[in-house]
Amino acid sequence: xxxxxAIAVLALLLLTACNKDKEILNTLNEYNLQMESxxxxxxxxxxxxxxxxxxxxEITISFGDKETSALVVDPNFFTLGDNAxxxxxxxxxxxxxxxxxxINVFAKNPEKQFAYTVVAEYPHDVANFVQGFxxxxxxxxxxxxxxxxxxxLKYPLGSTAPxxxxxxxxxxxxxxxxxxxxxxxxxxxxxxxxxxxxxxTLKLLGEFPYPNVMGEGWGLTYDGKNLIASDGTxxxxxxxxxxxSKLVRYVAVAGNTSAYDxxxxxxxxxxxxxxxVWQKPIILQINPxxxxxxxxxxxxEIAKKHTTGDDDVLNGIAFKGNNMLITGKxxxxxxxxxxx
Numbered sequence: 001x002x003x004x005x006a007i008a009v010l011a012l013l014l015l016t017a018c019n020k021d022k023e024i025l026n027t028l029n030e031y032n033l034q035m036e037s038x039x040x041x042x043x044x045x046x047x048x049x050x051x052x053x054x055x056x057x058e059i060t061i062s063f064g065d066k067e068t069s070a071l072v073v074d075p076n077f078f079t080l081g082d083n084a085x086x087x088x089x090x091x092x093x094x095x096x097x098x099x100x101x102x103i104n105v106f107a108k109n110p111e112k113q114f115a116y117t118v119v120a121e122y123p124h125d126v127a128n129f130v131q132g133f134x135x136x137x138x139x140x141x142x143x144x145x146x147x148x149x150x151x152x153l154k155y156p157l158g159s160t161a162p163x164x165x166x167x168x169x170x171x172x173x174x175x176x177x178x179x180x181x182x183x184x185x186x187x188x189x190x191x192x193x194x195x196x197x198x199x200x201t202l203k204l205l206g207e208f209p210y211p212n213v214m215g216e217g218w219g220l221t222y223d224g225k226n227l228i229a230s231d232g233t234x235x236x237x238x239x240x241x242x243x244x245s246k247l248v249r250y251v252a253v254a255g256n257t258s259a260y261d262x263x264x265x266x267x268x269x270x271x272x273x274x275x276x277v278w279q280k281p282i283i284l285q286i287n288p289x290x291x292x293x294x295x296x297x298x299x300x301e302i303a304k305k306h307t308t309g310d311d312d313v314l315n316g317i318a319f320k321g322n323n324m325l326i327t328g329k330x331x332x333x334x335x336x337x338x339x340x
Contacts, residue, residue, distance in 0.1 A: 025099050062085060081260070081291075084101075086100050110257075120335075121336070129144050130143075130327055134178060140154060141179060145189065176221070176230070178227065192209060193208060194209075228273060236275075253275070274286070278315075
């Protein structure tokens with residue numbers, strides 16, 4: 001009789017402990033879901049619910065191969081944007097509860113909303129699926145995508161007739177491109193390599209692998225020291241110009257209330273990186289040192305004239321003096337924008 005009673009008591013204790021664990025995890029989950037939309041800023045303390053703290057002897061946060069017991073949003077541990085983490089709650093009896101969560105870290109300062117005026121329009125070949133777009137002098141250098149029709153070409157602004165062009169093999173989907181001195185560098189989407197061309201003739205000079213940390217090749221620009229690449233995530237990758245397979249550093253990108261991924265075509269100008277966001281009619285101005293979005297252009301009114309589906313979207317940034325040139329995939333026009 002005593003044995004049955006002891007078993008019943010033990011079962012009750014286990015059920016009570018199990019229910020308590022669920023309460024702790026549910027409370028933590030509710031807090032994390034609330035804070036996922038609210039977000040944090042660097043330096044913020046994580047104010048975990050009292051029920052979680054009172055039942056824990058220690059709480060750590062794991063992020064990749066890193067772990068910290070400091071419940072502070074530390075830039076040495078977290079990046080801007082979304083951080084997939086695991087909370088490890090060590091109970092007072094030594095048991096450990098784990099819960100996955102997303103910690104969103106946003107920039108402290110609101111981004112400037114840029115106003116603009118269209119000051120000129122130029123023709124653009126609607127057959128061109130724009131992936132990379134630069135202007136040097138009066139010459140447009142353009143990288144166009146799609147398997148079977150990818151190429152690098154150049155043409156005078158105001159014309160659509162190429163003065164030089166090089167086609168890619170059928171299995172190559174060309175992506176972003178940039179000019180460095182007398183050469184043009186161009187990424188590929190999924191071939192894990194880039195191409196180098198002679199700027200004058202667009203003759204192929206060589207190839208280079210891009211770092212394995214980049215899952216794909218999307219956008220490319222040059223800041224005078226390093227190549228800067230995007231791969232469709234929230235990250236900008238700074239590559240060694242003497243060996244683009246070497247990663248120098250990277251930054252994650254976020255604004256004051258939003259995390260941004262799908263960073264696409266890039267352009268560096270006057271200390272900032274400008275980035276298209278795939279399938280959005282916006283261009284971001286990004287501080288390359290921190291990844292913070294410092295400004296944003298909303299080109300909805302222009303984009304809706306030409307965008308009818310998922311492919312013919314805004315994509316293409318160049319600068320003509322201090323004016324910005326924008327275009328899109330299969331658009332018939334290039335727009336010159338004066339920033340107000």
